[in-house]
Amino acid sequence: MIITCPHCKKQHNIDEKRIPPNVKMARCQGCGQQFPLDIPRAESPAPPPPQSATVEAAPAPVPTPATPSSQETRRIGVSLSKGGVGKTTTAVNLAAGLALAGKKVLLVDTDTQGQSSFMLGVKPKGGLTELVTGELPPQEAIIQARKNLWILAGGKSLAGLKRLIDRKDYGGELTIAQALTPLEKNYDYVVVDTSPGWDPLTVNVLFYVNELMTPVSLEVMSIQGFGEFLKSIASIQKFRKEIELRYILPTFRDMRVKRGSEFLGEIEKIYGEKVCAPIRYNVRLSEAPAYGQTIFEFAPGSNGAQDYRELVRKVTGEPDLFT
Ligand SMILES: Nc1ncnc2c1ncn2[C@@H]1O[C@H](COP(=O)(O)OP(=O)(O)O)[C@@H](O)[C@H]1O
Numbered sequence: 001m002i003i004t005c006p007h008c009k010k011q012h013n014i015d016e017k018r019i020p021p022n023v024k025m026a027r028c029q030g031c032g033q034q035f036p037l038d039i040p041r042a043e044s045p046a047p048p049p050p051q052s053a054t055v056e057a058a059p060a061p062v063p064t065p066a067t068p069s070s071q072e073t074r075r076i077g078v079s080l081s082k083g084g085v086g087k088t089t090t091a092v093n094l095a096a097g098l099a100l101a102g103k104k105v106l107l108v109d110t111d112t113q114g115q116s117s118f119m120l121g122v123k124p125k126g127g128l129t130e131l132v133t134g135e136l137p138p139q140e141a142i143i144q145a146r147k148n149l150w151i152l153a154g155g156k157s158l159a160g161l162k163r164l165i166d167r168k169d170y171g172g173e174l175t176i177a178q179a180l181t182p183l184e185k186n187y188d189y190v191v192v193d194t195s196p197g198w199d200p201l202t203v204n205v206l207f208y209v210n211e212l213m214t215p216v217s218l219e220v221m222s223i224q225g226f227g228e229f230l231k232s233i234a235s236i237q238k239f240r241k242e243i244e245l246r247y248i249l250p251t252f253r254d255m256r257v258k259r260g261s262e263f264l265g266e267i268e269k270i271y272g273e274k275v276c277a278p279i280r281y282n283v284r285l286s287e288a289p290a291y292g293q294t295i296f297e298f299a300p301g302s303n304g305a306q307d308y309r310e311l312v313r314k315v316t317g318e319p320d321l322f323t
């Protein structure tokens with residue numbers, strides 16, 4: 001069939017039978033832009049014979065990810081918010097809290113800053129990039145950081161992974177899903193930390209996780225800013241119906257600041273159950289990483305530890321945990 005790039009109008013002749021049904025985006029070989037791939041899957045008539053002037057070799061097929069052998073594994077992306085709002089703090093302490101509650105957890109860091117392993121005080125020799133490229137087998141790319149807690153590290157090498165994704169003509173958005181899906185059966189939870197903004201890795205995460213947890217800083221967020229990122233979710237849901245904004249996590253709660261309370265009231269009115277109990281501003285949370293410790297290790301009695309325990313109760317739906 002012939003598809004036309006919506007950006008530069010270049011026509012591409014593709015063999016749709018060779019494109020797996022879950023591939024939803026294509027990259028134009030002319031202008032390099034991505035665009036949604038809308039292939040009618042009903043029994044369509046044979047494609048017209050290619051005209052030699054516009055023929056391009058159909059790219060090699062991308063293998064379809066294996067169906068998860070366990071339906072139980074929950075995939076939670078901590079995503080869609082700006083930098084400095086507590087995403088990494090949340091991903092690490094949520095993962096650590098779930099592990100303390102006896103769940104098997106894989107924490108995946110998709111940020112080039114590689115903060116997650118630093119926060120857990122571990123120095124893996126590789127991580128997500130090496131897993132995807134096959135440089136390391138899963139048992140070496142994934143390292144155990146604590147009891148029940150494993151980590152697939154991020155860091156600078158993710159720049160190489162971004163380039164690898166960029167070079168794919170289509171299906172690039174499924175790169176991480178294809179790497180993680182065969183492994184996830186070993187875990188009850190996969191928690192994915194993301195970088196701020198919309199890079200190819202974030203898009204990949206959004207094509208992998210089913211649940212989104214979005215930290216919003218009560219210090220800086222406004223209703224307007226919040227509306228902006230709800231639009232981002234809606235744009236992803238066009239491609240992936242399975243993804244759900246499950247948790248809105250207010251962070252940096254400061255009881256003294258009135259504007260924060262007003263904003264919290266507003267989002268609770270609209271989003272009800274999705275809004276988690278806020279994480280209070282707590283200096284212990286910012287001190288713990290320097291010691292390579294989670295908040296439960298560094299200051300188990302602090303407000304920060306209490307608030308993240310509450311988050312674990314909310315996510316598991318087990319109100320009696322840690323009592
Ligand atoms: N509730 C909190 N109270 C005080 N400091 C916090 C809190 N949450 C995160 N921090 C600190 O704020 C900074 C940004 O948090 P981080 O989790 O790295 O955000 P992000 O991943 O969204 O960029 C870090 O220095 C972190 O230690």
Ligand SMILES: [Mg+2]
Binds near residue numbers: 087088089111195
């Ligand atoms: Mg971060």
